[in-house]
Amino acid sequence: MSLEDKSHEGLASSAKGLGEENLDRLQQGLQQIARAHGRMQDLLDAVLLISRELDLNLVLHKIIDTARQLVDARYAALGVLGPDGEFKDLITSGFGADLTARLGGTLPHGTGLLGALVRDPRPLRVQDLAHHPQAAGFPEGHPPMSTLLGVPIRVRSTVYGNLYLADKTSGGAFTDDDEAVVTALASAAGVAIENARLYDRLRQATEEFQRRLLPEVPRLDGLELHAYYQPSTEAPRVGGDWYDFIRLPDRVPCLMLGDVMGHGVPAATVMSQISNMLRVIAFDQQEPPSRILHRLDTVLHELHGGPMATVIIARLEPEGTGRRLRWASAGHLPPLLVTPGHEAAYLHVDTGLPLGVDPDVPRRDHEQHLPAGTTVLLHTDGLVEQRGASLDAGMAEAVGIAATRVGEPLxxxxxxxxxARAGTFEDDVALLGARIIPSPEESN
Structure with a gap:
């Protein structure tokens, strides 16, 4: 046998020996690396997921859902702490997620293990809850649990709350890796919670600022007036819908309402420009409404490049015992009229083009007599828009509701x-209503 043959034989023998003794260990090591890499990727995905949300309620629910999935736990909860260190909320996920509802909203008292984590905010692992010396037991009706992993969530230097996970679906206790992954998630959760809280404060301040731009509705003889504004329930909760009311130099009440194309602070800025400009022009031009819209469109083109918006302006002129509604529209939804005879209908006419399209296009005036007791409603499309349904269907629903409620206070x-929207609005809503009050003689 040559030297080369002996060398090959030796290498083959070494490889055979390596495979027999260490192949299983090597395979296990590779599987551990793969699992660790997969868990790290899951953690990164979870961090990105909660970081994208700005709604605090959604952030909190995604934190517990992702934590439970990362460590394969059957149950997860996030106990939110108040400034006094007491529990003020408990959000749950997984098996027994309806715990709070079933227990009548009972929150932890902080006397057992959960209280220990509040007093000493460090990761806590318990392998046998029933026999732990600090365990205070579960309230009646609580689902059985045997193991626990608790991790505090900090927002800046303050403990915002604690994340609790119980009972791995595969059985056994929580591991060092489980604790490390949940601790890392808790760190990212603190940043996400702080961002959501900052956004909520900014949203509230912006919404309050926008509401302050809207005028108070005055009291006028012969008219009952009511205004309503509701921002979209989806971020951003600020936009370009508005209403306005002025009494012109000829003492005729004038209703104005509009909707700027787009959302967010830019739309709110344009809304402020248009509403202020419309108020001045309406007061100066007085009538007819079509001339006011024409002048407004021209000035907006000259000064601001012609921003897109829909607007409706209506005069309520005295006429006998009622009023004459004289209005013009720039692409806006028609007025909704509700008569004392429980009849309701939109006054469908040519609405014309929105502002910002062509300031030279003529606009038309429309008229309608309003008997005493009649209600006229102007609103933006957010009131009748609903995902999965047509605008016509939303308007038909509004007509039906108005017809059945005509006898009620405005x-x-x-x-x-x-x-009717069940608290969900995909767009902002501005609404301005006026009811012609019958004279005392007519009421008797």
Whole structure:
């Protein structure tokens, strides 16, 4: 046998020996690396997921859902702490997620293990809850749990709350790796919670600022007036819808309402420009409404490049015992009229083009007599828009509600229209209503 043959034989023998003794260990090591890499990728995905959210409620629910999935736990909860260190909320996920509801909203008292984590905010692992010396037991009706992993969530230097996970679906206790992954998630959760809270404060300040731009509705003889504004329930909760009311130099009440194309602070800025400009022009031009819209469109083109918006402007001129509604529209939804005879209908006419399209296109005036007791409603499309349904269907629903509520006070009629959306608005809503009050002689 040559030297080369002996060398090959030796290498083959070494490889055979390596495979027999260490192949299983090597395979296990590779599997551990793969699992660690997969868990790290899951953690990164979870961090990105919660970081994208700005709604605090959604952030909190995604934190517990992702934590439970990362460590394969059957149950997860996030106990939110108040400034006094007491539990003020408990959000749950997984098996027994309806715990709070079933227990009548009972929150932990902080006397057992959960309280220990509050007093000493460091990761806590318990392998046998029933026999732990600090365990205070579970309230009646609580689902059984045997193991626990608790990790504090900090927002800046303050403990915002604690993340609890119980009972791995595969059985056994929580591991060092489980604790490391959840601790890392808790660190990212603190940043996400702080961002959501900052955004919420900014949103509230912006929404309050926008509401302050809207005028108070005055009291006028012969008219009942009511206004309503509701920002979209989806971020950003600020936009370009507005309403306005002025009494012109000839003492005729004038209703104005509009909707700037787009959302967010840019739309709110344009809204402020248009509403202020419209108020001045309406007061100066007085009538007819079509001339006011034409002048407004021209000035907006000259000064601001012609921003897109829909606007409706309406005069309520005295006429006998009622009023004459004289209005013009720039691409806006028509007025919704509700008569004392429980009849409701939109006054469908040529609405014309929105502002910002062509300032030279003529606009038309429209008229309608309003008997005493009649209600006229102007609103933006957010009131009748609903995902998965046509605008016509939303308008038909509004007509039906208005017809059945005509005898109720005007605020109650408006509330009924708002509540039909079940608290969810895909767009801002501005609404301005006027009811012709019968004279005392007519009421008797």
């Amino acid at each position: 605020p109650d009629l408006v509330d009924a229209l708002i509540q």
